[in-house]
Amino acid sequence: MKDRVLNTSIMTGLTAVVVVVIGMLASVPKSSAIPAFSRKYQTSCTTCHSNYPELNDFGEAFKKNGFKFPKDDESFVKEPPVMLGAKAQKEAFPTAVYPGEIPGTVPIAFRYEGNFNVNRRQPAGFIQQNGFAPRTDLFAPNTLTIIAAGSFGQNLSFWIDDDISVGGANADGGLGDGYLKYNDLGHAIGLPKNALNVRFGQFELDLPFTQARSIYLSPFDIYEQASAAGSLGTTKNPTIFGEPQRGVEFGGTPNNGNFAWSVAVVNGSNADAALRSSKDVYVRVSQKFNLERDSESRNAIQAAGPTGPRDHTSLRAGFFYYYGKNQQNQDGALFPGLATIQEPFYRVGGDLRFKYRKLELYGLGMYGHDDNHVVTEGDPPTIAGAPAVTFSGGFAGANYWFYPWLIGTFHYDAVNSHADFINGNPLSQYQTRNRFSPGFQVLVRANIKVVGEYQYTFGQPYVDPITGNALFFRPNAFQAGIDYVF
């Protein structure tokens, strides 16, 4: 019966989405209105995106090249930049300011995202213990993001994105990424193009699969995992792997972008101010194996398909490692009488991504380890080592382009956390919290999307108020969203 009610709700939601999509498709497409780069180059989103914000091979090359076309960039620019000094001023340096440029028009774009949520009907006992969630919620979250990006001449590029309405009416949002990047730093010492770049500011780490610019409505759960020992000890690590960090990153994409490396030194407190003097280090390397048979296609930015350029058939394999040393009780307030508690931690993992024509398969596995302690009260209190707080998990998924405008999506997420399970945060039936998320995405225009995702999630325990039996409830949900950029 519950399933039937749920199915009816889902069908109602799906019908509404289909009606909206058909209505939007029925009007005649005229143009693709898009953000800053589209205006600069007078080109459609699809030049760089296979399903925005996911980049195609050309978009990846554009990004790696400092937001410039990989070849002959100047010939494609339709909005000339404003020169901040003649090019010949380079010869006058250091007696003159080194010449630069800024975009010809303010390179600002906007993105709006709003979701329609249908939640599974909650049993009475579950509501009593976990609080009430309405069956439906219209356009939540309701997010407007400002994006500014571009280049300041040959080697400098920048990116700033800020969610300005995420917490309700007139609430403040937060800065996502805000960085300045210098490309091709190694040119002067004869390194291959873009083999050595550096960026400064606040940025998402060089993650194997971006969280900030994900196409999905639900996050990659393993990226969001926080290590907290709770009743098991002192570990309380604020670092969230998938959130932006403040720092400096060196990296490069030599060998035609097939090899990629990066080393970042970051605060470890995400977008917040530093909480400790030591810095964290993140390292990532990956190698793309280009599986195109035709050598000309293999070396081109995109492969030459029988019906047009397409992404290379390829396999990218990568490895990442994050190390930090969390500190607590620096001022003695948390554990009076004890010194600063040092708790080194690391995250390590590997990833794979395979692309073949209209199909994309990917997966990531990750393990987290935090040193842990127990404090024994007394006079004076004592501190001793305790079993480490660990977690493991990852995600795997697939995307398939039925048409260039209709994409089927799926991802499976799993997080295995003994500490979370013991502490009941978040509540789960087993130590592994998992979620299946099939969905669809419809590009109504190159800059307008309708997105749907069903989230079949792990069981959460509750007690039946009548029988007193321990039961489990899966708070599954369906989300449909609109998403447009301009």
Added chain:
Amino acid sequence: MSLSGIAARAVVAAGIALTVVGAVRANEIKGKVSVQGIKSAANIAVYVDAIPDKKFEAPKEHIVVDQRKMSFIPHVVAVQQGTTVDFLNSDSVGHNVYWPSISGNKSLKHNLGTWPQGDKKPFQFNDLGVASLLCNVHPEMSGYVVIVPTPYFTVTDKDGNFEIKNVPAGKYTLKTWSEDGKPTTQGVDVSAASTTVELTVKK
């Protein structure tokens, strides 16, 4: 032969010569296309429609349509039926050329694929109509090949002016095709060396 006989023969010969010259004289049709409800009178194809009982050999000369700075150049090209068009890629980015139909006939759709910078790909247009040139990765790119039945055609300049040369004397049907306007049809009598025509294309 008497003087009068010579004069008579000369008159007859002159008459025959004038008749022959008149029949093959290369005239021109020129004029201007005005537009109503359309942004520009540029890039409108003007051509002489099929002439009954008259067939023309396909030209051997190829026409080039370039892909440069992510645009089809020229934006509109008119070609005689049977002409081979060479599609050149002058850009350093990958392009694709396809047309989803010729004048709505989807069985005539064609996809030429992708080729590197500097290379050309030929295609012979044997079917009358209009092929809308598209690129599947740069959907803003747009071009048109207008395939016409006679060798008497042109495309208007930015002001809507046109000139069709080497048209034999006769009565014809003049037609237009434009990207945003409706086709127009107008009779034209090409008897003088230069015939001026005013055409109006409406949205």
